[in-house]
Amino acid sequence: MNKIDSTTLYYGSLVTPVAGSLESYKALPKAALCVSNDTGIIQWIEEDVHASGLQDVMLKHGILAEDASIVELKPGEFLLPGFIDTHTHAPQVPNIGSGQEDELLNWLAKTTFPTEAKFADVAFARKAYASAVRRIIDNGTTTCCYYGTLHLEGTKVLADIVHQYGQRGFVGKCNMDRNSPEYYVEPSAKESLLRTEELITYIRSLPSGSHATTPNALVQPVLTPRFAISCTSDLLTSLGELAASDPSLTIQTHISENASEIAFTKSLFPPTSLPGQTSETTYAGVYDAFGLLRSNTILAHAVHLEDSEVELIKERNAGISHCPTSNFNLRSGWAKVGVLLDKGIKVGLGTDVSGGFSPSILTAVQHASIASKVVALSAPPSASTHPSSQEQTQAHTSTSTPPFANRQLPIATLLYLATLGGAEVCNLAHRVGSLEVGKEFDALVASVRDDAGNPNLWGIDLEDNVKGDVGREELQGMVERFLFCGDDRNIRRVYVRGKLIGGKVWNAGGRV
Ligand SMILES: Nc1nc2[nH]cnc2c(=O)[nH]1
Numbered sequence: 425m426n427k428i429d430s431t432t433l434y435y436g437s438l439v440t441p442v443a444g445s446l447e448s449y450k451a452l453p454k455a456a457l458c459v460s461n462d463t464g465i466i467q468w469i470e471e472d473v474h475a476s477g478l479q480d481v482m483l484k485h486g487i488l489a490e491d492a493s494i495v496e497l498k499p500g501e502f503l504l505p506g507f508i509d510t511h512t513h514a515p516q517v518p519n520i521g522s523g524q525e526d527e528l529l530n531w532l533a534k535t536t537f538p539t540e541a542k543f544a545d546v547a548f549a550r551k552a553y554a555s556a557v558r559r560i561i562d563n564g565t566t567t568c569c570y571y572g573t574l575h576l577e578g579t580k581v582l583a584d585i586v587h588q589y590g591q592r593g594f595v596g597k598c599n600m601d602r603n604s605p606e607y608y609v610e611p612s613a614k615e616s617l618l619r620t621e622e623l624i625t626y627i628r629s630l631p632s633g634s635h636a637t638t639p640n641a642l643v644q645p646v647l648t649p650r651f652a653i654s655c656t657s658d659l660l661t662s663l664g665e666l667a668a669s670d671p672s673l674t675i676q677t678h679i680s681e682n683a684s685e686i687a688f689t690k691s692l693f694p695p696t697s698l699p700g701q702t703s704e705t706t707y708a709g710v711y712d713a714f715g716l717l718r719s720n721t722i723l724a725h726a727v728h729l730e731d732s733e734v735e736l737i738k739e740r741n742a743g744i745s746h747c748p749t750s751n752f753n754l755r756s757g758w759a760k761v762g763v764l765l766d767k768g769i770k771v772g773l774g775t776d777v778s779g780g781f782s783p784s785i786l787t788a789v790q791h792a793s794i795a796s797k798v799v800a801l802s803a804p805p806s807a808s809t810h811p812s813s814q815e816q817t818q819a820h821t822s823t824s825t826p827p828f829a830n831r832q833l834p835i836a837t838l839l840y841l842a843t844l845g846g847a848e849v850c851n852l853a854h855r856v857g858s859l860e861v862g863k864e865f866d867a868l869v870a871s872v873r874d875d876a877g878n879p880n881l882w883g884i885d886l887e888d889n890v891k892g893d894v895g896r897e898e899l900q901g902m903v904e905r906f907l908f909c910g911d912d913r914n915i916r917r918v919y920v921r922g923k924l925i926g927g928k929v930w931n932a933g934g935r936v
């Protein structure tokens with residue numbers, strides 16, 4: 425009989441956020457984690473396993489050595505959940521690093537729209553998307569929320585590539601029927617809707633892949649009204665009707681990114697123009713009036729939210745994609761992530777390429793830390809005079825957790841935002857976002873060493889602690905250096921649902 429490995433066993437250091445705990449994460453220097461090759465689901469995890477006891481642990485779980493492949497992590501390597509990018513624009517990858525002097529609306533007109541228009545050419549789209557998605561995967565992103573362009577065929581190609589490469593993701597075609605250049609605008613709300621419906625049908629008919637026992641599709645469609653400015657009321661009305669007819673359909677859009685954008689939005693949608701709206705318009709109120717603000721809506725930016733919008737977003741249980749690289753780069757401002765977390769609003773990270781100049785969630789982590797330090801530095805001397813902070817203090821009196829408003833984000837919170845927080849925003853936290861029994865194995869093997877095994881992170885190269893066995897604190901030290909100084913050179917393996925789909929090892933044909 426042919427030998428069929430039914431499980432893969434990973435043995436080494438493991439770090440993972442834990443649901444409900446933003447202040448600490450699990451760091452296990454000697455863990456064994458078992459994944460079913462059939463389903464890609466984590467079967468069991470054992471802590472404190474010494475190499476000499478590995479066989480016994482396997483036997484305890486009824487696994488014979490000959491039925492399992494064993495991936496033993498090397499010194500300096502550790503497992504962590506895959507990164508979740510809750511907001512990026514695949515057709516803007518060719519623009520990374522250009523148009524860096526403009527604010528949002530000028531940057532869209534001068535830099536973004538001309539490039540996106542090129543995706544009318546399907547051959548160009550195929551080439552650009554193949555390179556973009558490969559790069560995003562190799563940076564450790566296992567789930568990605570993609571904006572395509574307004575083109576149906578080009579966006580189908582994007583979905584094909586994400587599907588073919590085995591990444592988990594949401595793919596949407598931009599809806600934009602006004603306030604866009606004549607060379608890059610949809611002819612009518614009706615056309616925009618028809619193309620959107622066609623894309624949804626197309627993505628839902630992509631084959632579900634080799635995991636017949638885990639049939640939920642890795643690639644899903646997402647409704648993508650670009651932002652309120654680019655959509656007529658007719659278009660938002662029909663998108664809202666489509667969303668109402670399909671509660672499972674995820675929605676993504678931009679909100680409250682830039683001061684001029686907000687003013688323009690309010691001028692386009694006076695209260696009298698909004699169904700059921702009597703009070704003064706807010707940006708979130710516009711989406712809500714059209715039925716586009718709900719528990720599977722992903723709102724990118726949320727830099728300048730009014731208090732009433734924060735309440736509305738919480739009420740609707742929509743999620744926020746925090747995109748700090750883009751927010752600094754386009755001079756938009758900085759989101760008050762701590763206030764959102766204190767409210768219990770779902771928050772993840774987004775690269776927002778090419779408003780953001782990096783496709784790596786690690787860069788977003790670094791800038792999320794800096795954004796929170798800017799918030800802390802600009803907080804009033806007595807944070808308790810800040811109304812939302814006062815509220816938060818009350819909200820937190822029942823636990824020992826201090827409020828996040830006005831304080832810099834801890835390392836554990838940054839790791840959370842990059843992984844489990846993103847999964848919550850995408851409503852995927854029951855499947856991915858942390859390394860837990862019963863979840864699908866979307867994971868990375870990160871390393872503080874290069875291909876030749878030499879330490880390659882600042883500081884680590886001077887230390888002597890990544891030779892072999894590491895303790896919990898050393899592991900946490902490696903994680904912090906990785907989050908702040910790491911990049912794609914430190915991403916060895918990228919797994920989605922148990923399958924190796926990228927990273928240094930994958931690119932070397934599994935040989936390194
Ligand atoms: N950052 C960003 N904001 C937007 N608002 C509308 N379109 C865009 C875009 O492409 N990038």
Ligand SMILES: [Zn+2]
Binds near residue numbers: 511776
């Ligand atoms: Zn964006």
